[in-house]
Amino acid sequence: MDPKNLLEMLSQTVERYSEKDALMWKQDGSYVSMTYQALWDRIRNLAAGLARLGVNPGDKVAILSNSNQMWAISDFAIGSLGAVSVPVYPTIPYNQVSYVLKNGDCTIAIVENDEQLQKVRDGDAELQHAIVMEPGPDFTATGHVSSLASLEKDGAIHPLNDWEERWKAIAEDQLMTIIHTSGTTGEPKGVMLSHENFLSNMKAIQFWLIELKPEDVQLSYLPLSHVFERLAGHYMPLSVGTTIAYAESIDTIQDNMQEVQPTIMTSVPRLFEKVYARVVEQVEGGSPVKRKMFNWALDVGGQRYDYYLNTPVQEMLLNKQMPKKLQRHLLLADRLVYQKIKQRLGGRMRSMVVGGGTLNPDIARFFWSLDIPILEGYGLTETSPVVTTNPITRAKVGTTGKPLPNVKVRIASDGEVLVKGPNVMQGYYKNQEATDKDIVDGWLHTGDIGSLDEEGYLKIIDRKKRMLVLSTGKNVAPAPVESVINESSYIEFAAVVGDGRQYVIALVTPDMENLLPWAKQQGMDVGSRAELCKRDEVQQLLTDEVARLTQSHADYEQPKKVVVVKDEWTVDSGELTPKLSLKMNHILEKYKSVIEETYDETSVSEREVAAGT
Incomplete structure (x- = not known):
């Protein structure tokens, strides 16, 4: 049965995979884990603690933290009460933090540590309470500041007897979160996204993308305050029983890959650009024999990509085999070249999903040729976020893929991409003028210039204002x-x-x-x-x-x-x-x-x- 809200979605996963690892994170130099049942118990306890602080349906609670297991617990605990989470990027300065807190009408802020707590204190947002995930050695609880651990403990002692009834009563169209835009062209706007926005997007993505499995391990390094990671690196894996492993930071990704050996990963183009540059630099600095072997393997991989792109789907479904000579060459290329590069990614990577920007087609084809599929998509905060994505069986490099089955895309006369579907936001918080400007007759005006090819694949050219x-x-x-x-x-x-x-x-x-x-x-x-x-x-x-x-x-x-x-x-x-x-x-x-x-x-x-x- 399809869930009607995100809590019901997670509850269904807990029922199926209660003893399976849900989250992994680095602690005292090693990765530790939490099962789905333990995750659910901690969500319930924190929800009770938040309720004792006075959090009610519709209240706005900020989360100011890097991605970690407590971010996930906080997100679901807030949502289970019918309250609204307002994520804040942990890297922005205090004045920008203050703007988001005030614009989002936040009454409580859950912050990562003393550094983030100080940003809240330095600003002029009027908060009733602050909750610290990782309090420092000099931390002292007051009437307005407490630790997340103490709140969970309080919730365990004083549980909400009607907690299950509360989250089951949450309607599909109820507001789940307010995510502020990055403010590249002005003041950030608060995008209102409902449970239905996310759930409709997830259902459609599973139709197109590589299928997530319970045995998958997904490495998460992008901030959960960004909608792309929130959905693709948080809600999606938790909906099917996948294990999420949090990277320590962007600087430790290489080491963390070796430690957790992920099978799936989401990223922005910047990571692939730098990996590509370093691989090419190492190849060019190698011996003539190694350069020749690498280029041969790259050419063989390109032939495989072209075969999958140009072979009709009907023939592939009939298990039509690629030419035997190409199969032999691929086996040799895999042993001599592909596996060595795959080992840098942990050795088990079967796919990487890229969003948040346009990836250079040459780089995308490079990774495909090395048997590391990169599935590029397109979306915005306002679309929860995915609009188009490349299906694993027919990924076309240089495009962001096809519209999701429940999403409509058309190109306006001036080239602007317009989107309509159940994933489109409810509007901008406290900004009806901007909402009416961007959503006209149900069509979201994305502000991006793009084109659709003869097969319906979308290509994004650039931001309209750029x-x-x-x-x-x-x-x-x-x-x-x-x-x-x-x-x-x-x-x-x-x-x-x-x-x-x-x-x-x-x-x-x-x-x-x-x-x-x-x-x-x-x-x-x-x-x-x-x-x-x-x-x-x-x-x-x-x-x-x-x-x-x-x-x-x-x-x-x-x-x-x-x-x-x-x-x-x-x-x-x-x-x-x-x-x-x-x-x-x-x-x-x-x-x-x-x-x-x-x-x-x-x-x-x-x-x-x-x-x-």
Whole structure:
């Protein structure tokens, strides 16, 4: 029987897999686990504790934490009371935290540690209570601050006798969460998502995507405050009995993969761009024999991908075998090349799902050719989030796949992607004007420019507001250009600008992890980051990298100048959103003078501009 709310969904899984591991996390240097029954018991206890604090249906409770087992417990405990969770990115500064808490009308905040508690205290949001997941050694409970452990203990002593009746009474259209947008083009808006929004999306995804299984282990490293990970890395696996293993951080993913040996993983394009760059760098640095063997294996894998893409589904269902020669070559390529790369991912990875941005088609095909399927999809916070995804049996590189069975997609006259379906949000919280602007006659105006091919696969070109119109009349979509530039192992991030100009230029930040060893190999006296960025050799290297990687693009899409930015771009400094997308309004404002000088060739030399001086 289909569940009518997310608590019923989890309850059904607990009934089937009560003693199976639900969650895994690193503790004292090793991974520990929690069964589905233990997870359910802790949700019930925390719900009772929250109720004793006065949490009622409709109340807004913030979660300010990195992804961990307590995030999951808190999310379901809040939802079981008919209350509304308001996730907050743990990387944003206190003033942005305060904005979300106030805009979301939060009365209680569950925070990860003392650092996050201080952000709440530094802001001007009026909270009734704060709950700390991991209190520090100097933590002292007060009338307005308590630990999550004490709240769970209190709930175990004083259980809610009608808890089951409460969550069973939650209707499909009841509000589950308010997730704020990243605010790349203005103040963040609170997206209202119901139980039905998520459940309808999950049901449709299972139809298209690779089937999740109870024996799967899914590595989770993206923040649960982001809707993509919330659904694909949280609700989806918990709905089928999959085990979720939380990575310690983005920096420890490689080690965590070896420890938990995941079979499934979700990610944003940035991770694949960097893995690709490092693999290519290692291959190019190897012997001629190894390079030849790798390229041969890549070609063989490409032939397999083409076979699956071009063979009619009906023939595949009849178990039509691929050519025997190709089968033999694949077995050899797997032993000599594929397995070695798969071992870096833990050795058991059978699929990776990418969202939150556009993946370079060359990189996607690269992984497919190595027998590591990457299933790209498209969605927004406002669509809970998935709109389209590539089915495992017919994934088309360079597209974000087909619309889900219960979702309609059409392209407006100006190229904007419009979406209609049960996954579309209820609206923006306390912002009817923005809701009416974005949802017209039931169709959500996504703000993305895209196209549908003859088979119904969607291709996203760029954000509508990011399209650059040159003074020559040419239109440039910066995202695809930035994506290929990011393939360089020496470049961390790239931003292409040039709206209203005669040509485009690129602002790039160096990847110091690879640039420093290169500089030392060149015999440079490496000083500070800023000093290194001023070096002629570094400027030339990065300029050449941009030229090399964009040479297949149209001439007007190729940056004519490269600005080497000495600053590191981070979420805290404002250049990146929490999902590592560029925050262009901030970048354009911060580097306004440098951009102006770069275009004004008479006022400053190209060398000075490249150094960011």
